[in-house]
Structures are given as C-alpha cells and as structure tokens.
Amino acid sequence: MDGFPAGVKVDEDRLAAFMARRAPGRNAFSTARKEADKPEFVSGVCNGITTGAPICAMIRNTNTRSSDYDKLQDIPRPSHADFAAFCKYGANRDHRGGGEFSGRLTAPLCIAGFLCMEVLREKGILIGAHIASVGTVRDDPFDPVCISSEELLCAGAKAFPVLNDQIGLAMQDLILDAKKDADSVGGVVECAVIGMPAGRGDSSFGGIEGKLSLALFGIPAVKGVEFGSGFAGSALRGSQNNDPIRTDGKRIFTSTNHAGGIMGGISNGMPIVFRAAFKPTPSIGLPQESVSLSRMENVSLQIEGRHDPCIVQRAVPVVEAVAAIAILDILSE
Numbered sequence: 441m442d443g444f445p446a447g448v449k450v451d452e453d454r455l456a457a458f459m460a461r462r463a464p465g466r467n468a469f470s471t472a473r474k475e476a477d478k479p480e481f482v483s484g485v486c487n488g489i490t491t492g493a494p495i496c497a498m499i500r501n502t503n504t505r506s507s508d509y510d511k512l513q514d515i516p517r518p519s520h521a522d523f524a525a526f527c528k529y530g531a532n533r534d535h536r537g538g539g540e541f542s543g544r545l546t547a548p549l550c551i552a553g554f555l556c557m558e559v560l561r562e563k564g565i566l567i568g569a570h571i572a573s574v575g576t577v578r579d580d581p582f583d584p585v586c587i588s589s590e591e592l593l594c595a596g597a598k599a600f601p602v603l604n605d606q607i608g609l610a611m612q613d614l615i616l617d618a619k620k621d622a623d624s625v626g627g628v629v630e631c632a633v634i635g636m637p638a639g640r641g642d643s644s645f646g647g648i649e650g651k652l653s654l655a656l657f658g659i660p661a662v663k664g665v666e667f668g669s670g671f672a673g674s675a676l677r678g679s680q681n682n683d684p685i686r687t688d689g690k691r692i693f694t695s696t697n698h699a700g701g702i703m704g705g706i707s708n709g710m711p712i713v714f715r716a717a718f719k720p721t722p723s724i725g726l727p728q729e730s731v732s733l734s735r736m737e738n739v740s741l742q743i744e745g746r747h748d749p750c751i752v753q754r755a756v757p758v759v760e761a762v763a764a765i766a767i768l769d770i771l772s773e
Contacts, residue, residue: 441484441552443772446492448558450485458554461596461757462546464748476502479551490555497551501544515730515741519722521660526733543660543751546758553761556768563771565635567763569756570595571602572630572715574611580604582632584668584697587711592632601756619749622725626661627752629759630715633767636701638709640770647705648712648770655766656716659758661751664717668700683710712767716759723747 459477477499484495513535516522521541525533533539557567566589572579579602582591595601602608611627618625641648653665673681676698683694694710701712723743730741748754 441495441555444484444490444492444495444555445559446490448490448555450481450488450490450555451558452488455479455551455554458757458761459547459550461601462550462754464754477547495552495555497548499547499551511741512743514732514734515739516733517722517741517743518728518730519719541660543748543754546659546755546761549659549765550757550761553758553764556764557760559768560764560771563635565633565767565771566592567631567633567760567767568592568594568596569601569629569631569759569763571600571608571611571752571756572628574627574750574752575614575625577607577610577614579607579611579630582630582711582713584632584700584711584713585695587632587634587713589634592634596757596760600753615750618720624721624724624748625750626718626720627750628715628717629752629756630713631759631763632714633701633712633763636707636709636712636767638707641702641706642773643705648702648707649705649714651770652714652763652766655762656714656759659716659755659762661718661721661755662716663719665714667702667712667714669698670700670715673698714763716755718752718755721748721751 456478459479463477479497479499482496482498484491484493485497512522513531516526522535525535525539525541560567570579570582572581582603591603595603598605598608600608600612602611614625641651649667652667656662656665669676669681681698683696683699686693686695692709694708697710697713699708699710700714701707701710724747725743727740727742730739731737732739
C-alpha cells in the first residue's frame with residue numbers, strides 16, 4: 441500500500457480477528473484447507489505504528505497441495521479463469537490454485553482493508569456487511585434509512601454472518617446440501633457505510649458507484665453490483681423509487697433511501713448501501729465437460745482437492761475491506 445498515512449496504530453489482535461473471518465477451514469461450509477493467515481509486516485509499520493512509507497505485508501502459505509491442480513494445466517475448469525488465462529498467457533500461466541485469479545488473493549485485500557477501516561473509524565465512518573442471500577434463501581436486509589452501529593457490525597461478530605440467525609440456519613442447510621451433492625451454490629453480500637459525510641465523490645466516471653464497483657469487481661467471483669434499490673428499482677415508478685427530501689430544522693435527509701446514499705455519484709449523507717453477487721464456486725466435484733488444450737479433444741473433468749461449497753460467508757469481510765479501500769481513496773481526493 442502506498443500513500444497510507446503515518447501514525448495509525450495497527451492493533452494486531454483486531455487484525456487477527458478480522459483475518460480469521462475470511463480464513464479457510466473454520467467450519468463445514470468452507471474448504472477444509474487450514475491457514476493461519478498471519479500477516480508479517482515487512483515495511484511501513486514500526487513498533488505497531490504506520491510510518492508513512494509504503495506498507496508491505498506478507499502471508500506465508502503453509503497448507504498447500506499444488507499437485508491437486510496438475511491436471512488443470514491442460515484441462516481448464518468450466519466458469520473459472522483457467523481458459524481465459526491460457527488465451528492471454530499461454531502455457532506459462534500459473535495454474536496452481538488459480539494463480540492470480542485465486543480467491544487466496546483476498547487475504548492481502550483484508551490486510552489493506554483493515555488498515556483503511558482503522559483510519560475511517562477515527563473519522564466516524566463505519567463499514568459492515570452480512571450475507572444477504574445464499575441461493576434462494578434471503579436474510580433480513582439492513583434498514584437503508586437508519587442503520588445503527590450495532591446493527592451494522594453485529595453480523596461480523598458471528599460465526600455465520602447474518603442478521604437473522606434462523607434464516608442463517610436455512611442457508612447453512614442449503615450449503616451442506618450442495619456440498620453433499622459435490623456441487624456449490626452462490627449468493628449475495630449486502631454492505632453498508634455509515635457516517636459518510638455528504639458531498640464527497642464526483643460526477644460521471646469519478647462517482648462513488650463507479651469507484652466502489654471497480655474495487656468490488658477486483659474480488660474473484662463477483663459478477664454483479666447494485667446500489668440502493670438496484671435492479672428492483674427499475675420495476676418501480678418514479679413516485680415509488682424517488683426519495684422524499686426532508687429536514688428537522690438542523691439537517692437535511694431523505695425519508696427513504698432507494699438511491700443507496702449516492703446521487704449523481706456524490707454522497708448525500710444517508711447510509712451508502714450496496715450488494716455484490718457472487719457466482720457459485722466453479723471448482724465442484726461433479727463431472728463437467730471441458731477440453732484438453734494440448735490434444736484439442738473434448739474430455740470430462742472431475743476436480744479433486746479442497747474447495748468451498750459456498751464462498752459467500754468468507755466473502756463478507758472481503759467486501760468490507762474493499763469498500764474501505766475505495767471509501768478512503770474517495771475521502772483522500
């Protein structure tokens with residue numbers, strides 16, 4: 441990370457807790473691979489305080505089985521980046537674990553995002569997320585108009601990050617059913633930012649939606665992003681989707697928040713609310729149709745190794761981290 445301010449205290453216990461939320465091997469709903477995901481700061485942090493120099497952190501992989509991916513050098517996984525990477529880089533691409541397209545690279549994103557969240561917290565800006573849906577099972581949404589810090593952060597303190605624990609149990613059953621069938625399931629993460637001052641961001645290509653979306657699509661498996669009422673708002677009339685503007689004599693606010701806290705690319709002081717859709721994990725145990733790149737023959741591929749039946753629960757802190765990086769960038773403009 442470059443351009444990060446000096447003097448920010450790095451709380452190692454809080455960082456470890458945040459990294460643990462993304463880490464693999466915590467329960468039956470994720471890959472069996474276990475990693476400590478303990479960051480080692482090489483530069484930019486001295487005596488637990490950022491120095492203003494570029495921050496470099498390293499995570500050592502300790503539980504690797506690269507041989508699980510040997511056959512994938514010749515046979516690309518359907519809906520994974522294997523084939524596209526072959527088209528761009530040829531046989532020299534790194535196929536182990538997906539290389540640069542691996543979800544493993546969300547671990548360093550969480551380090552960077554945590555540091556950004558520490559700066560934002562000092563500014564009174566908090567970011568939190570929860571699983572909005574797994575398959576067709578939907579959690580209760582955030583209240584888009586008034587989100588307390590307790591509601592915002594409560595899911596992140598849970599082993600399975602949902603607002604409604606009963607619905608969370610139904611999601612877990614759905615994931616276990618997919619796992620039992622050697623299959624996978626996708627879902628959606630809802631994230632909110634509270635405390636964001638009005639008037640930040642820019643119009644057109646410099647807008648908050650664009651900058652958040654650019655960052656969010658850097659997370660492997662994200663295939664859709666929406667803000668506020670999003671796609672559902674397109675089915676409404678203007679009289680239903682417009683947010684009435686009101687005042688209590690001290691501040692101006694909207695009585696609904698279909699805009700998701702952003703108008704014209706600029707924050708309006710309401711909570712920024714958005715959702716990111718994650719596709720089902722492409723690495724599944726069922727036989728799939730693919731091609732041998734060396735022989736140019738149609739083949740059947742059955743993937744071995746340790747893979748998540750659903751990545752959404754581990755993606756929740758990643759969405760928070762990426763949002764923090766984008767929001768701090770916006771505030772620094």
